[in-house]
Amino acid sequence: xxxxxxxxxxxxxxxxxxxxxxxxxxxxxxxxxxxxxxxxxxxxxxxxxxxxxxxxxxxxxxxxxxxxxxxxxxxxxxxxxxxxxxxxxxxxxxxxxxxxxxxxxxxxxxxxxxxxxx
Numbered sequence: 001x002x003x004x005x006x007x008x009x010x011x012x013x014x015x016x017x018x019x020x021x022x023x024x025x026x027x028x029x030x031x032x033x034x035x036x037x038x039x040x041x042x043x044x045x046x047x048x049x050x051x052x053x054x055x056x057x058x059x060x061x062x063x064x065x066x067x068x069x070x071x072x073x074x075x076x077x078x079x080x081x082x083x084x085x086x087x088x089x090x091x092x093x094x095x096x097x098x099x100x101x102x103x104x105x106x107x108x109x110x111x112x113x114x115x116x117x118x
Contacts, residue, residue, distance in 0.1 A: 023063045030064045033057060034108065044091070045103055051092070058088040072115040080111050 024030050033040040033056075040057055043049045049057075065081035068074070083105040090098035 024060060027064065027067050027070065030060045030067075033060050034106070041106055045099070045106070047099065054088060054091045058085065058092055061085045061088055069115045070117050076114055080105075080115075 036042070040049070040053060040060075044053055044057060061081060061084040065078070065085060069077035084102075087098060087102040087105040091102055
């Protein structure tokens, strides 16, 4: 009986570790949520996103903040990713004005002009 409990605990830890490893491996994986008119961000900005879509976007932005910017300074990167996280968290929390805040924070050119390599 004890072995069954031990095996269950080991499997649970393995599953949790695997879930953490499922996050994006690089910035390109996060940016995939921004590509095309059918992308996750466009779906959300059009008001057609689900609660799960908002949570997924929040997780992507939280991961994005942990990456080093390909160019530009770290403070700018931290400020821009913090704005994305804050706006998306507001959306998850269903706060008034959250969608407008997200639209402003997710301005591609604002970030790409400073941090995307040419």
